[in-house]
Amino acid sequence: MARKSFAVVFAGSGGSGAMSAGAIFLRACARAGYFGMMNQLFGAQVRGGESAALVQIGVEPVEAQPDRYDLFVALDWDKVDQFAAEIPLDEASIIIADPQAGAMPPNIAKSKARSVAFDMNEGVKHGRGPQRINMHAVGAICALLGLSTGDVEAAVADVFKDKPADVVAANQQSAVSGFAASANLTLNFRFDPPQQAARWLISGNQAIALGALRGGVRFVGCYPITPATDLVEWLAPHLMKLGGRLVLGEDELASVNMALGASYGGTPAMTVTAGPGFSLMVETIGLAVAAEIPLVLVNVMRAGPSTGIASKTEQSDINLAIYGAHGDAPRVVMAPMSVADCAATAEYATYVAEALQTPVIVLSDQQLGQSTTVIDSEQPRPKPMTRRVNGVAPADGAFKRYAIGADPLTPMPRPGTPGREWVAEGLTHNEVGLPASGAGPHVAQINKRAKKIARFDPGAWWGECWGDSATAIVAFGSTIGPAREAARRLAAAGRPVRVIALRVIAPLPAEPLARALHGVRRVIVVEQNHGAQLYHYLLGQKAIPTAAESVARPGPLPYRPSEIASYVA
Amino acid sequence: MSLDTDKTVHDAAALSEAPHCVFDAKDFASGAHPVWCPGCGDFGVLAALERALAKHGRPPHEVVLVSGIGCSSRLPGYMSTYGFHGVHGRALAAATGLKLTRPDLEVIVVGGDGDGYSIGGNHFIHACRRNVDMLYVVMDNRVYGMTKGQPSPTTEADWDSDIAPGGIGLRPFNPLAVAIASGANYVARGFSGDPNGLADLILDGLHWPGFAFIEVLSPCVTFRPEQSGWKKLVRPSAISVEADRAAATALVLADDGFSLGVLYRGDRAAVAPPLKPSIAVADIEREFTLA
Numbered sequence: 001m002a003r004k005s006f007a008v009v010f011a012g013s014g015g016s017g018a019m020s021a022g023a024i025f026l027r028a029c030a031r032a033g034y035f036g037m038m039n040q041l042f043g044a045q046v047r048g049g050e051s052a053a054l055v056q057i058g059v060e061p062v063e064a065q066p067d068r069y070d071l072f073v074a075l076d077w078d079k080v081d082q083f084a085a086e087i088p089l090d091e092a093s094i095i096i097a098d099p100q101a102g103a104m105p106p107n108i109a110k111s112k113a114r115s116v117a118f119d120m121n122e123g124v125k126h127g128r129g130p131q132r133i134n135m136h137a138v139g140a141i142c143a144l145l146g147l148s149t150g151d152v153e154a155a156v157a158d159v160f161k162d163k164p165a166d167v168v169a170a171n172q173q174s175a176v177s178g179f180a181a182s183a184n185l186t187l188n189f190r191f192d193p194p195q196q197a198a199r200w201l202i203s204g205n206q207a208i209a210l211g212a213l214r215g216g217v218r219f220v221g222c223y224p225i226t227p228a229t230d231l232v233e234w235l236a237p238h239l240m241k242l243g244g245r246l247v248l249g250e251d252e253l254a255s256v257n258m259a260l261g262a263s264y265g266g267t268p269a270m271t272v273t274a275g276p277g278f279s280l281m282v283e284t285i286g287l288a289v290a291a292e293i294p295l296v297l298v299n300v301m302r303a304g305p306s307t308g309i310a311s312k313t314e315q316s317d318i319n320l321a322i323y324g325a326h327g328d329a330p331r332v333v334m335a336p337m338s339v340a341d342c343a344a345t346a347e348y349a350t351y352v353a354e355a356l357q358t359p360v361i362v363l364s365d366q367q368l369g370q371s372t373t374v375i376d377s378e379q380p381r382p383k384p385m386t387r388r389v390n391g392v393a394p395a396d397g398a399f400k401r402y403a404i405g406a407d408p409l410t411p412m413p414r415p416g417t418p419g420r421e422w423v424a425e426g427l428t429h430n431e432v433g434l435p436a437s438g439a440g441p442h443v444a445q446i447n448k449r450a451k452k453i454a455r456f457d458p459g460a461w462w463g464e465c466w467g468d469s470a471t472a473i474v475a476f477g478s479t480i481g482p483a484r485e486a487a488r489r490l491a492a493a494g495r496p497v498r499v500i501a502l503r504v505i506a507p508l509p510a511e512p513l514a515r516a517l518h519g520v521r522r523v524i525v526v527e528q529n530h531g532a533q534l535y536h537y538l539l540g541q542k543a544i545p546t547a548a549e550s551v552a553r554p555g556p557l558p559y560r561p562s563e564i565a566s567y568v569a
Numbered sequence: 570m571s572l573d574t575d576k577t578v579h580d581a582a583a584l585s586e587a588p589h590c591v592f593d594a595k596d597f598a599s600g601a602h603p604v605w606c607p608g609c610g611d612f613g614v615l616a617a618l619e620r621a622l623a624k625h626g627r628p629p630h631e632v633v634l635v636s637g638i639g640c641s642s643r644l645p646g647y648m649s650t651y652g653f654h655g656v657h658g659r660a661l662a663a664a665t666g667l668k669l670t671r672p673d674l675e676v677i678v679v680g681g682d683g684d685g686y687s688i689g690g691n692h693f694i695h696a697c698r699r700n701v702d703m704l705y706v707v708m709d710n711r712v713y714g715m716t717k718g719q720p721s722p723t724t725e726a727d728w729d730s731d732i733a734p735g736g737i738g739l740r741p742f743n744p745l746a747v748a749i750a751s752g753a754n755y756v757a758r759g760f761s762g763d764p765n766g767l768a769d770l771i772l773d774g775l776h777w778p779g780f781a782f783i784e785v786l787s788p789c790v791t792f793r794p795e796q797s798g799w800k801k802l803v804r805p806s807a808i809s810v811e812a813d814r815a816a817a818t819a820l821v822l823a824d825d826g827f828s829l830g831v832l833y834r835g836d837r838a839a840v841a842p843p844l845k846p847s848i849a850v851a852d853i854e855r856e857f858t859l860a
Contacts, residue, residue, distance in 0.1 A: 030859050154860075200857035210857075213850050218843075219670050221662075238853050243846035245669050250695040254662040257655065261635070261663030264653055265671040287656050377858065398599065415651040415667075415674055418630045423645050423652030434601055434646050435654075 003191050005058035007066035008141060009087050010134065011041075012075030014048035017134030020159060021075070022053020023372070024175070025138050027155035029057040030201050030374045032147050033194030037062040037339070038372045039558075041083050042311060050079040052087065059192045061375065063338050063481030065367075067562040069093055071189070072113065073137050074101060075120065081105035086557060089113040094187060096137070118185060132174035139178020144189040149176050198377045204368035205231035207342035208298055209238075212270050214343065214381070215350025217296060218244030219269040221258030223251055225277045226310040227366040228300040232272050252277035256284040256297070263294050264424050266389065266414035268350055270296040274366075275304045275317050278324075285359050286325035289449060291424040292402070292412065294353040294360075294387060298346070301365040301477075303555045312556030313366035315477055316529035321361045322506045322537060328446050330453040332356065333506040335363040335477040337464060340375040342368060345503060348382040348461055355385035356452055357412055363505070365528075367478035367558050382461060387412065393419035398432040404444045408452040453507050462509035465516035467491075467498040471568065472520040474544070476502045476534060478558070479526050485561035490568060497568055505534075508541045523548035526564055530554045594619040597629055599649045604640070610787030610796075611641050611708050613761030618648065618677070618706070620764065621771035625675070632675045635664040637689060639681040640715050641708035641787070658689030661696040661705065668703050672842040675775065676703040683713045686722040686742050693744070697751035700779040702839035706771065707744065707782070708761070710789035710796065718792035744784050745821040745832060749814055754779030754835040756817070758828060760803045761787040766829065773831065779839040786827070799827070806830040 010021040019040060026038045036057035043049035056066050068088045074080060074097035084107035089095070093113035097104065098120040118140065120133035135156070142152045153172045160168045202210075209231050212220075220239060222232045236246040244267075249255035256271045263269040273281065278299045288295045301317045303309035321333045332352055336345040346362055353360040391399065391411030401422035403410045413420035427435040428442045436442070467487065475483045480501045487497040500516045502509070517523065523544045525535040532552035538544045551567050597619040605611050622632060632650035636642035638657035645652030651674075655663050660678050668676040685693055685707045696705065711728075713719040720730055720737040723744070727736035748756050755777040759767035767785060774781035786803065788796035806828035810817035817833035824832075 027859075199859050201859055202857045206857070210850070210854065213853065219666060221666055238848075240844060241846070241848045242850065242853075243843050245843045247665065247669065249662065250691050253659055254665075254692055254695065257659040257662035258666030258669075260655070261653065261666030262670040263666075264663070265633075265667045265674065267670040269666065269670075283656050284659070291653075291655075374859075415633050415671065416631055418628065421630055421649055421651050423634075423654055425646075425654050426656060427654065433652075435604075435643070 003189070004060065005056060005062065005066070006071070006145065006189060006191060007054070007056040007069045008071040008073065009052055009054050009069050010073045010075065010137070011050070011052035011080045011083060011087070012134070013050045013078035014045070016075035017132070018051045018053050018075055021073070021134040021138045022055050023159045024135070024152070024155045025141060026055050026057070026372065026374070027158055027201060028138070028142050028147055028151045029145070030199060031151045031154055033196040034058060035061045035374045037374070039065060039367070040370065041086055043079060043082065050082070052080070052083050054087065059194055061340070062373065064485045064561050065482070065558045067560045071096065071141070072108070073141065075134055075137065076101045077103070077105055081107045084108055096185070098133070116185060116187065119181070132171055135171045135174035136178040136181065139175035140182040140185065141189070143179040143182035144185065144187055145191055149179055152176070199374050200377045201372060201374055202339065203230070203370060203372045204336065204339045204342045204364055205300065205370060206234050207339060208336070208346040208362065208364055208369070209235040211343035211346025212296060212350055213238065213242065215347040216268040216354070217270045217350055218242065219259060219262035219267045220246040220272065221249050221255035221262070221269070222246065222272045223249050223255045223277055225274045227302055227370050228272050228274045228298065231298070231300065231369065252280040253284070256281040260284055260288055260293055260295055264415070268294065268296075268354055270298060270350070272298040272300070274300050274302045276307055278317060278320060282320070282324040285331060286327060286329050287426045288359040289325065289329040289331055290426045292357040292449065293424060294357050296346070296349050296353050296360050296362065298362045298364060300369040301363060309556050311366065313478065313558060314529060314555030315365055315479065315527050316531070316533065316554065317363060318505070318527070318529070318533035318537065321363050328450065330450055330507065331358055332360040332453065332456065332504070333363060334360065334504045335502070336368060337477070337480050337501045337503055339368055339371055339373040340379055341503070344379055344381055351382055351385040352456070354387040356456060357387065357409065358453065363477060365478050389414050391420050398422070400431040401433045402429060402445060402448070403431050404448060408448045408455065456507060458504045458509055462504050462512040463500065463502040463516070465498065465500045467496055468519065469496040469498050470519060470521040472498040472500050472517060472523050473564065473568065474500045474502070474523060474525045474538065475527065476505060479528055482559040482561045483526055483564050486564035486568065489561060489565050495569060508538070508543055510541065510543055513543050517544070524551055524568060525549070526551040526559070528553065528555050528559060592623040592626065592628070594623045597622045597648050597650065599647050601647050603647050604643055606791045608790040609640070610710060610761035610789070611644065613764045614641070614706065614708050614767065614785055614787055615644060615647055617759070617764040617767035617771055620768040621775070624768070624772055625775055627675050631673070632677065633667060635660045635667065635676060635678045637680045637684040639684045639713070641679060641681040642684055644679045658684055658687070659692060660684070661689060661692040664703055665696065665699065665701050668701050669840065669843070672702070678703060678705045680707060681714075682707060682709040682711060682723045683721040686744055690722070694747065694751045697748050697753040697780055697782065700752055700754055700837050700839055702778055702780070704771065704774045704781045704783070706785060708785050708787035709744070710787050710793060712789050712792045714789050714792055743822065746818050748782045749817045749821065749833050752837065753782045754837045754839070755781035755831070756833040757783045757831045758806070759783050759785045760799070760829055761785055762800045762803070763829070770831065777834060779835070779837050802827040803829050806832055809834070812836050
């Protein structure tokens with residue numbers, strides 16, 4: 001039977017080229033018309049340590065890390081043993097290694113995967129040294145999958161576009177040599193034929209950056225933090241060419257306040273961080289709520305608490321995103337439903353922040369952010385919404401920026417507008433924005449802001465529901481992909497499951513969620529944190545029955561479809 | 570704004586008398602009644618700002634006052650300009666984002682010594698480094714007034730208080746030396762008891778490119794009544810240094826803290842405004858396509 005998906009690992013020590021191999025393999029497959037996803041594993045070293053590229057390709061979109069890997073390509077065995085827990089192998093897996101690389105490490109060997117000897121240096125002996133064994137291996141695997149040498153050569157040229165022409169040519173030659181050498185491997189990686197379509201190769205972090213640009217973000221304040229740094233590194237030069245600006249703040253406190261200052265001036269603004277930085281920004285979320293200033297905060301979640309595990313995924317900042325700040329500080333929290341959805345969610349977040357004059361938190365995570373994924377280039381996009389800036393200049397007295405009336409949304413004129421001067425105020429204030437400590441303005445302004453958030457209706461953008469069976473999985477963010485894959489398998493086994501994905505988490509889209517849950521007898525909330533933060537939030541909102549079940553475990557290992565499927569079954 | 574190294578404080582005063590002035594100081598007052606204690610030095614700073622802005626000639630709607638938290642940070646509400654009264658210590662960061670995206674606005678940051686040198690100390694250093702074209706006025710009374718009398722970074726080591734009986738025992742922070750060493754392009758000291766002199770410094774700082782910092786001795790009559798003696802100690806500085814940071818640092822370190830006037834003016838160019846857009850978002854999207 002031909003395969004519908006194929007999972008392969010390229011692993012090796014620093015300098016072995018595992019990441020290049022993975023990137024070129026994924027790109028070659030994408031050019032051939034397959035979907036795919038690549039994740040990266042690194043050792044603890046800052047530079048030059050062992051690494052592994054985890055690649056899964058398929059004829060359908062790939063949105064979850066696989067249960068197991070079909071193929072493990074060992075470029076060498078140096079310290080690769082430490083990745084064993086994150087690279088599930090079994091008796092049906094195949095390990096390709098050069099016998100000259102020495103003995104297989106015990107944690108890999110105990111998987112009982114079948115080992116196949118492959119002379120990695122064969123065919124590159126006439127090249128410029130052994131450092132391109134990675135290309136030779138990629139060529140061989142691509143040949144076994146039925147790809148053309150043209151796909152691989154083009155992929156090499158794409159990935160090495162900044163390298164000199166002779167380096168590109170030498171790598172292409174090594175890859176092509178792998179095609180011939182594949183005849184020595186009596187392996188069958190036969191695959192369903194792919195469907196050609198207009199596709200993109202993009203990471204979740206890049207897609208969030210793109211969505212923010214589409215939404216109009218032209219100022220970013222940020223501070224380096226894994227796994228969010230590559231998002232802002234991608235953004236910086238593009239923002240500059242778009243007439244915007246990215247400023248590297250002295251810390252996250254500066255970054256978020258810079259963004260808020262830019263937004264006050266009328267420029268849609270964003271800050272990008274991960275858990276530790278987000279903790280520092282919480283104070284300014286309160287200010288943005290109180291002063292009613294739009295702001296997009298992207299939190300690419302990683303394992304916590306404290307510094308946790310910088311490079312690995314978790315969904316444990318839900319409580320902080322929904323509740324983080326002292327006082328009553330309602331805000332909007334949303335999460336992309338897949339890598340393909342990252343751009344749309346970020347664009348939508350920008351529009352909502354601008355339209356509601358409120359902070360909007362985008363909860364991404366390392367699994368979404370740092371997965372390089374093949375997606376259809378055409379994705380739904382939200383309708384633009386803008387900030388209300390006009391307002392009417394008062395005949396006498398100060399402009400009532402924070403006017404109390406039937407509409408809780410009051411215009412916020414751009415500085416520079418004559419006759420409408422106002423002060424953005426974090427203290428409890430009256431209608432004109434002057435500090436006030438009486439009960440009247442305090443209650444009136446809290447009600448104004450609460451009403452503004454409560455009235456927010458995301459319409460069709462609340463989330464998605466797939467299926468109509470009586471058992472439902474509720475999930476958000478990077479857990480949706482594995483949940484959907486689990487549902488596909490359960491459906492194939494005659495046990496269909498409904499999957500309900502939340503894009504908007506706060507304010508909870510109670511009505512569409514209730515509609516999605518209509519007819520459901522068993523609710524299972526799946527999330528990646530120990531405390532079941534989403535589950536308790538949904539219980540607290542009375543959105544799910546008390547009999548609802550919780551599947552909650554911390555990262556850093558991604559949810560795999562079988563884990564969810566076996567729980568549901 | 571061009572870099573005009575020939576201007577001095579006195580030139581600035583002369584400039585302010587130019588015929589294009591159409592505003593009066595009261596045009597910059599909001600009419601709100603300050604929370605400050607009677608006799609607070611900050612009244613003098615508010616008056617100086619109003620006078621300087623009237624002379625500056627830009628209308629209130631083109632000016633934004635940005636502040637953090639503390640007695641002096643209440644100031645934006647007392648002016649008729651746009652304002653941003655944010656969180657404690659982060660005013661410079663907010664102002665940086667504002668000025669970089671709205672170079673057309675006149676951005677002035679105001680606050681106190683606790684806000685600027687303690688909780689906001691890191692931002693102070695980096696604002697000096699960054700050299701964005703804005704003015705920072707610190708009303709230094711060497712005490713946390715709003716919380717009723719705790720020692721701030723500029724408080725004398727032996728000043729007795731409830732929270733630090735017998736004195737905090739720490740060497741006071743020298744904001745001028747830190748500003749000069751960190752890259753501020755204009756460093757001056759003013760006195761709230763001389764609003765006209767301070768207005769001249771403010772105007773000069775507004776005209777000077779890059780990050781201009783004015784430390785204002787602004788007595789707290791409630792918790793530091795002995796500061797009423799400052800009026801007898803202040804005097805014009807004998808020296809003003811141009812460009813040479815080492816000489817300027819030596820000057821302010823040797824000073825007793827009561828020399829008034831421009832102490833240092835640098836020749837750094839301010840951060841440039843954003844470039845004009847040269848591409849569209851659609852151009853960027855092409856990098857993701859699989860040809």
